[in-house]
Amino acid sequence: MRGTNPAEGRAGDAGNLGGVPARDASAALTQEVEIDLFQGPFDLLLTLLLRDEVDLLELPLADLVEEAVTPATDERWEIDAASQLVLLLAAIADLKGRRMLGEEVEDEPDADALAMREALVGRLVAYAPFQRAALWLADRLRAAERPRYRRVPPGTATPVPVHDDPARLSAAIDRMVVAPPAPSLAHMGVVRRPLPELLVRLRDSLARLREVSFDRIVADCDRLEEALTLLAALELVRRGEAELRQDVPFGDILITGTRA
Amino acid sequence: MNDLARTIEALLFIAPEPLEVATIQDITGEGPDGIAGALEEVRGRHGPDTGLELAEVAGGWALRTRGDLAAACDALRARPREDRLSPAALETLAVVAYLEPVTRREIGRLRGVDVDSTVSSLLDRGLIEEADRPHAGPTTYRTTTAFLERFGLARRGDLPTLERFELTGPEAGALRARLEHADLIAEAETGDA
């Protein structure tokens, strides 16, 4: 154990087994921990976590557990202290788990929600000029609706046939039917697609269809690709771009885009 | 000019035919004397040194261009009316010309977009028309005589050959199949159906 236990001397007799000083319940809370994100007593870490001053999602849970439960060579576990510590760690794990699943745990929005809000602000700020331009257009429309134009009565203008070049017709239809490129065989033999590519593919599908069946998109994938596609879908959920729905256990997963 | 004269001038300007004093009375609520005075004012504003004149024609009053400017007016009228075909209209017209008779749906599938407004505008301009329906299927469209005139074509189907397909007019069925195939591929590729 790298941390020192300032409460060591206060250890009670109740759990004192075999003459080695044991840690009591309060000792578990004041125990120093040293992990990437934080260095200090365990109870301070808890307070910071609850106030969201330390990002729970960033918290290396495994490191924390290791730090907290690896006993110093000269210490034995006092049963109450140990169970309280386990309870605390379990609570933190539960909290983190729920955060990762996007559940609201407290009133404070999590980092993802804040990022989404910031993105929304950005979008609204970018769009605001067009909304104002629309108001300007509406004003303009009201003003322009007033004057009246003279319409030459039919028959006064001699109809003159317009001449057009028939080559424009063939050019027009030609434009529509650009010969499709020869099918590419580049993907043959490539076993897996990189995650970014799957992300792009999934996004494109969502932009087109709003709702995509997972079974359908992985229909021609091997297991590895299927797993990667699921990861890509989860990544989109994490970024707030999609939602997953599975109506029946082990049934098809429907991926719905959350962006219009 | 007073407001009555201004109003009468505006009415004369937009009237499709000579304007009767009774009509002016109805609209302005003014008596014949007031109207006569206002008409004099309008006449005064459009004197021989201007391009217009007020004339009493067929029991009514009309603003018209002055006689000495007839040549320029005729030159404007003799000009082909500006009737630019938008790219969308041209593509739609091309589809109808090569594949007629063709339904809206078929045109839409080929163009990959909704074509209702384009088809309507081509119908309005008289470049396409509804073809006879043999049985109660969906409406099909074909090009009109006005279309043939406009493009200087001798008869229906007398269209430029499509180099890309090495096809001539009568083989439109094969072309149709290939077009639809190309369309589906394009759809799958761009994902912008």
Add this chain to the structure above:
Amino acid sequence: MNDLARTIEALLFIAPEPLEVATIQDITGEGPDGIAGALEEVRGRHGPDTGLELAEVAGGWALRTRGDLAAACDALRARPREDRLSPAALETLAVVAYLEPVTRREIGRLRGVDVDSTVSSLLDRGLIEEADRPHAGPTTYRTTTAFLERFGLARRGDLPTLERFELTGPEAGALRARLEHADLIAEAETGDA
């Protein structure tokens, strides 16, 4: 008025749509400078105390009645039915007008909603149209001459700069604050989700 100005006035009077300077050049054989001067003369003759005005609309010049006389004009000639544009339609038009040529997807991304039906209705009304397709890319849209006419714009791009409409720092701040507020309310409402 000199003969050129008189001729141009007569042409403006009979033209069925805004008259382009190029057309006037063709007919009169006059250069752009002379035509610009003559147009000024025509404009001067139809001042605010008359029933008419000269306006630059949709890339051309048009004589038209003054706005304050609209009621009398409508009493004479039934107006085409009112065609109200929804805020969504106006915003979409604004996006197209400023960014043309622009794809549906780009419009949708900016507006943050699906724009298919709005775009279709603007197409149907002839206010936007498909722009030329570069080559098998997605369809892009641009505003039409009808749009310019309807909004009384002299030409494409005759719009205030978009910068003029941008939010100021404090306005963007207020927007952010409103959104945070809305966020908290939504959270309070959903409760212990």
